[in-house]
Amino acid sequence: MKTVASTYNLQQIDSVASDILKQLESKGVVFNGDLGAGKTTLLIALLNPM
Structure with missing residues (x-):
């Protein structure tokens, strides 16, 4: 399993x-972060191109 940490803002x-x-090297991905950190927003950005 590969671990990647990233800090970014909404414009990025x-x-x-x-x-x-x-x-991505697999179909399984885990997102971890505090409440309100932007996990759902990032997932929406990931799924939009599909």
Whole structure:
């Protein structure tokens, strides 16, 4: 399992999502973060291109 940590702001989310999609090595992904950290917003950005 590969662990990647990233810090970004809302204006960078589409770029971060694109980078994550390029690095995916499997179909299973786990997101961990505090309540209100933007996990759902990032997932929406990841799924929009599909």
